[in-house]
Amino acid sequence: MTQTPTLYDTLGADVGIRSAVDEFYDRVVADPQLAAYFEGVDMVGLRRHQVEMLSAATGGPKSYTGADMAAAHAGLDISGEAFDRVVGHLRATLVALGVQDQTISSVLGAVSPLRSSIVTA
Ligand code: HEM
Numbered sequence: 001m002t003q004t005p006t007l008y009d010t011l012g013a014d015v016g017i018r019s020a021v022d023e024f025y026d027r028v029v030a031d032p033q034l035a036a037y038f039e040g041v042d043m044v045g046l047r048r049h050q051v052e053m054l055s056a057a058t059g060g061p062k063s064y065t066g067a068d069m070a071a072a073h074a075g076l077d078i079s080g081e082a083f084d085r086v087v088g089h090l091r092a093t094l095v096a097l098g099v100q101d102q103t104i105s106s107v108l109g110a111v112s113p114l115r116s117s118i119v120t121a
Contacts, residue, residue: 006059007110010103013060014051020093021050027089034085037076057110070117077121087111 011017025047029038038046049066056064066072087108094104 007103007106008055008058008060011054011058011099011107014055014062016097017051017054017058017060020097020099021047021054023096024090024093025050027093028086031085031089034082034089037078037082054107058107068117069114073118074120078119079121080115080119082121083115083119 008017011020025038025043028034029043049064052062052064053066054060055062090111091104091108094107099107
């Protein structure tokens, strides 16, 4: 029986998601309007949780073991503009990695409902 590939498979499974997350955070911390949010943050742990989170959200086998989105971002005073910039870096990362437009739309569609939990400023 042939199964329909999940969004996780389309992104290149574990290897694909890891390279997307690495490139994504390189872009985020290089953005002068976002860097301050990540000062002093354990980026190894953050990348690991983000890989789990994206894997779980796209139908992959890993479950997410980090804090829930509101708790993880509480007290960071994240503005709507900062959220949009982060989503923009996610989109640019997926474009740079050659991911198809339709897949990019699905990934962005999966993160946009998180806005109300993450934006607090
Ligand atoms: C676009 C949707 C977003 C998703 C899916 C997301 C996902 C995550 C995940 C999975 C974690 C790890 C939580 C943990 O380790 O328990 C995290 C932490 C964090 N996120 Fe986000 N995030 C998003 C947007 C943002 C934005 C817009 C900012 C700031 C501009 C941001 C800044 C941070 C910081 C600084 C941490 C680390 C907090 C700490 O360790 O104290 N995130 N995020």
